[in-house]
Amino acid sequence: MEQYSSRSKEKMFFAFLAGFLYLLAGSIQFVFSLSTMLGLFPVISFENGLIGIFFAPSDLIGSLILVLIGSIFIYGLTELRTGLNEGIAYIYVGILISLLFATVYVLVMAGNWMDSFLLNGPETNGWDLLYDLRPAIYLGILPLCGYLIWRKEFRAMNK
Amino acid sequence: MADNRIRVALTGNPNVGKTTLFNVITGSRQHVGNWPGVTVEKKSGLKIYKGYEIEVIDLPGTYSLTAYSLDEVVARDFIVDEKPDVVVQIVDATNIERNLYLTTQLMELGSKMIIALNMYDLAEERGDKLHVEKMEKILAMPVVRTIASDNVGISELLDTVIAEKQKENHHAREIGYGDEIESRIIEVEKVLSQDKELASRYPLRWLAVRLLDGDENILRKIAGSGIAQEIKSILSSLDIEVYEALMADKRYEIISAMFPQMCERCMTRMTTSDMIDRVMTNKYLGIPIFLALMWGAFELTFSFANPFMTIIEMIFIWLGEMAAVHIHPDWLASLVGEGIIGGVGSVFSFIPNIFILFFLLSMLEDSGYLARAAFIVDRVMYKIGLQGKSFIPMLLGFGCNVPAIMATRSIEDRMDRMATIMVVPFISCGARLPIYILFAGTFFSKNAGTVIFCIYLLGILVAVASAKLLRTTTLKGHPAPFILELPPYRVPTLKNSIRHMWDNGSMYIRKAGTIILGGSVVIWLLAALPWGVEYGSEVSFIGIIGHAIQPLLGPLGFDWKISVSLLFGFVAKEIVVASLGVLYGVGDDHFALTDSLLADPNMYSITALSLMVFSLLYMPCVAVVGIIKKETGSWKWTAFSVAYGLVVAWLLAFVVFQGGKLLY
Numbered sequence: 007m008e009q010y011s012s013r014s015k016e017k018m019f020f021a022f023l024a025g026f027l028y029l030l031a032g033s034i035q036f037v038f039s040l041s042t043m044l045g046l047f048p049v050i051s052f053e054n055g056l057i058g059i060f061f062a063p064s065d066l067i068g069s070l071i072l073v074l075i076g077s078i079f080i081y082g083l084t085e086l087r088t089g090l091n092e093g094i095a096y097i098y099v100g101i102l103i104s105l106l107f108a109t110v111y112v113l114v115m116a117g118n119w120m121d122s123f124l125l126n127g128p129e130t131n132g133w134d135l136l137y138d139l140r141p142a143i144y145l146g147i148l149p150l151c152g153y154l155i156w157r158k159e160f161r162a163m164n165k
Numbered sequence: 166m167a168d169n170r171i172r173v174a175l176t177g178n179p180n181v182g183k184t185t186l187f188n189v190i191t192g193s194r195q196h197v198g199n200w201p202g203v204t205v206e207k208k209s210g211l212k213i214y215k216g217y218e219i220e221v222i223d224l225p226g227t228y229s230l231t232a233y234s235l236d237e238v239v240a241r242d243f244i245v246d247e248k249p250d251v252v253v254q255i256v257d258a259t260n261i262e263r264n265l266y267l268t269t270q271l272m273e274l275g276s277k278m279i280i281a282l283n284m285y286d287l288a289e290e291r292g293d294k295l296h297v298e299k300m301e302k303i304l305a306m307p308v309v310r311t312i313a314s315d316n317v318g319i320s321e322l323l324d325t326v327i328a329e330k331q332k333e334n335h336h337a338r339e340i341g342y343g344d345e346i347e348s349r350i351i352e353v354e355k356v357l358s359q360d361k362e363l364a365s366r367y368p369l370r371w372l373a374v375r376l377l378d379g380d381e382n383i384l385r386k387i388a389g390s391g392i393a394q395e396i397k398s399i400l401s402s403l404d405i406e407v408y409e410a411l412m413a414d415k416r417y418e419i420i421s422a423m424f425p426q427m428c429e430r431c432m433t434r435m436t437t438s439d440m441i442d443r444v445m446t447n448k449y450l451g452i453p454i455f456l457a458l459m460w461g462a463f464e465l466t467f468s469f470a471n472p473f474m475t476i477i478e479m480i481f482i483w484l485g486e487m488a489a490v491h492i493h494p495d496w497l498a499s500l501v502g503e504g505i506i507g508g509v510g511s512v513f514s515f516i517p518n519i520f521i522l523f524f525l526l527s528m529l530e531d532s533g534y535l536a537r538a539a540f541i542v543d544r545v546m547y548k549i550g551l552q553g554k555s556f557i558p559m560l561l562g563f564g565c566n567v568p569a570i571m572a573t574r575s576i577e578d579r580m581d582r583m584a585t586i587m588v589v590p591f592i593s594c595g596a597r598l599p600i601y602i603l604f605a606g607t608f609f610s611k612n613a614g615t616v617i618f619c620i621y622l623l624g625i626l627v628a629v630a631s632a633k634l635l636r637t638t639t640l641k642g643h644p645a646p647f648i649l650e651l652p653p654y655r656v657p658t659l660k661n662s663i664r665h666m667w668d669n670g671s672m673y674i675r676k677a678g679t680i681i682l683g684g685s686v687v688i689w690l691l692a693a694l695p696w697g698v699e700y701g702s703e704v705s706f707i708g709i710i711g712h713a714i715q716p717l718l719g720p721l722g723f724d725w726k727i728s729v730s731l732l733f734g735f736v737a738k739e740i741v742v743a744s745l746g747v748l749y750g751v752g753d754d755h756f757a758l759t760d761s762l763l764a765d766p767n768m769y770s771i772t773a774l775s776l777m778v779f780s781l782l783y784m785p786c787v788a789v790v791g792i793i794k795k796e797t798g799s800w801k802w803t804a805f806s807v808a809y810g811l812v813v814a815w816l817l818a819f820v821v822f823q824g825g826k827l828l829y
Contacts, residue, residue: 067615071457078450095440103454110461113469114614120472124479 017156018086021097024148025079028104031141032072039066068111068140075104075142101149108146114138170218171330174244176271177255178264179226180536180652182283186255186313187223190323207243214323222249228263230270231380236574238382244274245367251329252276253322258288258295258310259653261428265420268304272338275368277329280308281322286315287653294429303423305338314658339370342415346408349377353399360390378412379405438653442537451541456622458534462525463621464614466518467602473517474602481510499700500689504747508685511746511758512677512739515599520670522598526563527665531657535560540651546629555585559628562592563621564669566789570796580640586796587635587806588628590785591813593621595673596738600780603742604773607759616777624781627813676737684733684740688747701726701748721779721815722772722822731779737786771825775818782814 082096115138122133175183187193191210212219224243225236244252254271256264261282271278285295301308307325311318341347353373358364363372375383376396387393445454488502529535539556546556555576562569569589576582593601601620605613691707698705703712703725710732711725718728730744742758749761762768784807785793794803 067460067618070453071460074450074453074457078444078454081444081447081450092440092443095443099441099444103457107457107461110465113465117465117469117471121475124472124475 014086014091017094017097018083020148020152021079021083021086021100024100024104024152025076025083027145027148028072028076028079030076031145032069032074032076035065035069035072035141039069065140068142071107072141072145075100075107078103097152101152104142104146104149105153107142108150111138111140111142115143169216170220171251171326172220172222172247172249173326174222174224174247174249174252175255176224176240176244176252176267177226178228178257178260178267181226181255181257181264182313183223183226183255186281186283186311186319187221189313189316189319190219190221207239212323215327217327219323219326227267229267230274230375231378241382244271244276248276250277251279251326253279253281253326255281255283255311255313258282258285259293261288261295262420262424265424266416269340269416269419272304272306273340273368273371273374275371277332278306279322279325279329280304280306281311281313281318282308283311283313285310286312286317288428296427296429300427303426314661340416340419342374342412346377346411346415349399349403349408350374353377353396356392356395356399357387360387360392363387363390363392374412376400377403377405377408379409438533438651441654442651445534445537446540451537452545455538455541458529459621460615460618462522462529463618465525466522466598467606467614467617470517470521471606474514477514477516478510481506481514484510496693499693500686503692503700504685504689505682507746507749508688508743509677509682511603511742512599512673512681515602515742516670516673516677518602519595519598519673520666522595523564523669524662524666527662527669528657530560531655531661531665533652533654536651546632555581555588555632558585558589559592559625562589562594564595565672566590566592566594566785567792570789570792573796580636583797583802584632584635584640586793587802587809588631590789590793590806590810591624591628591631591782593624593781594738595669596676596786597780599739599742601777603745603758603762604777607762608768608770608773616774620777620781623778623817627782627817631809631813673739676739680737681739681743684736685743685747688733688740688744692747707748718779720823721818722769722775722826723779724767727772727776731783734780735784735787737788738780741780771822771829774825775822778821779814779818782810782817784810784814 078096078100082093082100085093085096087093115135118138119133175187177183187208187210190212192212193208193210207222207224209220209222212221222243224240227237227240229237230241230244231237243249252271252274254264254268256268268280280300282295282297282300288295295310297308297310307329309318309322309325311322313319342350350370350373353376354369357369357372363369372383372387376387377400384397387396445451447454485502485506488498488506492498492501526535536557538560542556555573558569558572558576560569561572566589569592570586573582573585573589576585598617601617602613605616605620609616688707691710692701692705694706702708707729708725711729714732715723715725715728718731723731726745726748730741730748733744734741745762746758749758749765784790790803790807793806794800797803
């Protein structure tokens with residue numbers, strides 16, 4: 007690793023961490039979603055259990071998106087490791103896409119809450135925060151930190 | 166023409182901001198897209214400026230004047246035949262070198278020209294040093310710096326237009342092609358000069374250059390002339406392909422000599438756009454990213470719009486209740502409540518979804534991403550016999566199929582174009598969205614966004630498979646190679662995205678007040694007549710029509726109400742939902758159409774899925790049929806398009822319904 011600058015090392019570590027977390031979360035969610043769909047395990051244990059809270063609810067496409075985001079980060083990491091500085095583009099785009107999907111899920115959550123509020127009043131019966139708190143939202147905190155730290159660098163790339 | 170009237174043609178490469186400049190000057194609101202090929206027809210607008218009436222004509226974007234495709238022909242013929250007073254070439258300041266090819270061809274036409282150096286802020290931001298004065302000197306024409314999107318440099322441009330118009334003398338700049346070609350040009354020019362009419366209409370040197378460049382369009386223009394035969398014999402003695410290549414080489418040689426003097430540090434560097442493209446157009450990640458973004462758009466379209474939809478539904482339910490209580494006699498209350506409020510209200514409640522989808526698509530388009538989508542898909546498209554350029558009309562088809570079919574004019578190859586026209590109706594337009602939202606929302610609740618995304622995807626897959634079928638049977642041939650210029654990524658502005666959203670979405674509000682209102686009244690009448698029958702019963706006119714066609718659609722799981730609604734959907738697809746609103750008596754029964762559908766014992770999730778598949782694929786609406794006839798010029802192809810759509814829709818809906826029944 008001596009050939010890499012400290013800045014590159016930071017980004018490589020970030021890409022590894024983000025890629026690993028997204029891939030892990032995506033893979034677990036994918037397996038659970040598929041199991042739930044095919045009725046391989048009792049659905050209730052995933053919806054109510056600890057893992058069920060973190061990866062609830064089963065969301066097949068959502069899980070594939072997490073895997074995709076993870077793959078983007080890992081792709082960037084492999085390019086950077088082989089000395090291709092352009093691999094930074096994958097980290098940049100990975101951050102953008104992960105923030106984009108975190109926003110999508112936050113807006114979906116807001117929409118569901120508002121709809122429940124309109125139909126059921128302030129009690130918002132039928133709306134469950136844990137049901138809408140998808141992994142893409144809380145995993146988005148890491149890319150958000152990355153964006154805040156390197157935003158000037160990203161902006162300067164087209165100068 | 167009066168002295169205070171000036172005709173200005175706006176020309177330039179695709180996606181350099183011509184339409185934005187046109188909108189800024191004329192105050193029009195023509196659609197602007199961040200991909201090439203948005204303008205396929207010329208559009209004109211008027212500007213009164215310092216006592217001058219300036220007519221501005223926005224021409225389709227073109228890379229050259231060789232007229233290979235319809236939009237190039239439109240652009241060139243206008244400049245050559247209509248002879249505008251001034252031609253303004255909009256040049257993308259971030260890509261001057263490529264834009265200069267067209268400049269060299271325009272210069273040969275001998276028109277008074279101005280260069281609008283657009284988006285110079287972006288060029289300067291990335292460190293380019295533009296020498297405008299040198300550029301003016303080298304090209305021998307005025308150069309004005311503009312930022313059309315920010316209304317910068319527009320007055321200077323208009324002042325220059327007026328100044329150019331007033332100039333008495335104008336000398337055409339010639340490109341020297343070298344001794345051998347020059348001697349041929351003189352030879353052809355000499356023959357052409359014998360036709361006085363031709364000589365009075367066209368610059369002869371330009372005609373000669375075009376003929377030696379192998380321009381068949383120009384050959385057709387002189388076909389009726391007495392000198393046509395002599396010209397043909399000169400050309401047949403030459404290897405035109407070699408001449409064409411030599412002349413292009415010469416132009417590029419001149420450009421590469423001029424360019425470094427005009428711009429310092431403009432050489433290719435890796436920009437943010439290039440960096441993003443490394444990922445977005447990646448061989449393995451490109452298509453999954455595209456699918457993920459589209460899924461995100463549909464998920465938001467459904468979920469985020471839901472509360473707004475609920476509010477509108479509540480308003481219409483309240484209006485229905487008011488109508489039932491306050492309007493007399495009963496038949497009028499029924500007309501207003503069940504007919505108008507039920508029908509129009511059912512469609513109106515989906516306006517938030519339509520607006521949100523168009524807003525998101527506008528953001529993707531304005532950012533420059535949708536042009537990448539065409540590039541990514543090209544690889545797959547080429548394998549199945551279509552070129553990626555066909556994907557641009559398909560993307561436009563998400564809004565409305567009519568402009569999408571018109572956009573096929575940018576496809577040079579006739580077979581490619583015909584195949585694209587035939588498959589565009591499978592691309593789900595905004596008018597079909599209310600059907601999906603209604604049925605997916607009612608029967609698939611939490612997975613509604615994913616179901617809608619899959620329906621849109623199915624439309625693309627059927628379009629692609631149909632194209633393959635057509636290209637291997639009736640429209641055989643190899644697809645033409647696809648060259649697409651990828652515009653730089655830009656941060657989409659809220660103002661532009663809202664404007665695009667309004668331009669596309671307001672059409673549905675207008676339709677709700679006209680065609681859907683009319684359709685709802687007609688359906689109410691058919692449901693209420695003959696007098697004395699129970700409203701919407703099987704013995705009403707609509708019940709009789711529904712029962713007559715139901716045997717055809719019964720195997721797909723549709724009862725007579727659904728069948729008759731689909732029939733009326735031929736006028737406009739939104740009428741399917743409006744009809745259901747009227748037939749289920751939404752305005753009178755004080756609850757939403759979704760509740761009525763859930764209460765219907767004949768409706769299951771599998772019926773809903775079958776209905777969505779059928780609505781996606783069955784015959785295009787009447788406006789699309791009209792444009793297919795216009796663009797193909799053939800009733801045979803038009804009839805084929807309708808019949809093919811019906812057969813494909815029936816077969817796939819049959820598979821979904823019967824297959825679903827077997828599984829569950």
